[in-house]
């Protein structure tokens with residue numbers, strides 16, 4: 001598949017490195033790059049700060065694309081989330097891109113894990129995947145599996161309302177409460 005990643009910071013670079021080891025064609029785009037390459041992509045990963053979609057919407061046609069939102073919509077001083085409870089970043093992005101299938105994924109995985117194989121002590125990390133488009137959700141689950149993650153089906157996109165606070169709790173544990181970035185949330189179930 002043809003995958004465009006918009007945003008070449010910590011997460012964009014990490015995902016590009018992991019996806020670059022698969023059979024997919026990956027294009028990593030930074031600020032100022034020509035976004036024309038996005039036209040050929042079936043999957044677009046928004047690896048930018050929450051809110052960037054409002055800048056992109058006039059320059060990129062997302063119609064028909066699977067758009068992966070990885071964001072944790074933290075406010076400027078990281079003291080809380082900009083949106084929540086009755087909506088989520090993912091739902092706001094979906095509202096801004098009515099022709100796209102938005103999928104929430106990867107937001108609970110610290111960027112540092114991409115350099116260490118997306119596992120902790122040999123155990124693969126999980127990613128929680130939510131979307132209203134079941135086909136797009138399965139497509140992203142497959143992609144995540146291909147880079148070594150275990151996927152947890154998180155159902156409809158509105159469950160991003162709970163995945164984003166989970167991402168924020170992860171940031172609290174990692175950066176505020178002293179656990180560092182070698183952590184990740186996991187949902188356990190009987191085999």
Ligand SMILES: NC(=O)c1ccc[n+]([C@@H]2O[C@H](COP(=O)([O-])OP(=O)(O)OC[C@H]3O[C@@H](n4cnc5c(N)ncnc54)[C@H](OP(=O)(O)O)[C@@H]3O)[C@@H](O)[C@H]2O)c1
Nearest residue numbers: 007008009010011030031047048049050071072107110111
């Ligand atoms: N870091 C983590 O551990 C982590 C974990 C899970 C989820 N996330 C989420 O992942 C997203 C990216 O985080 P990050 O840590 O990778 O941030 P980052 O290192 O600051 O990277 C963000 C990238 O987006 C680029 N960008 C900003 N506006 C853009 C635009 N209009 N067009 C194209 N590129 C644009 C930035 O370019 P410039 O540098 O030139 O401004 C930068 O390269 C955020 O939504 C964050 O909440 C991060």
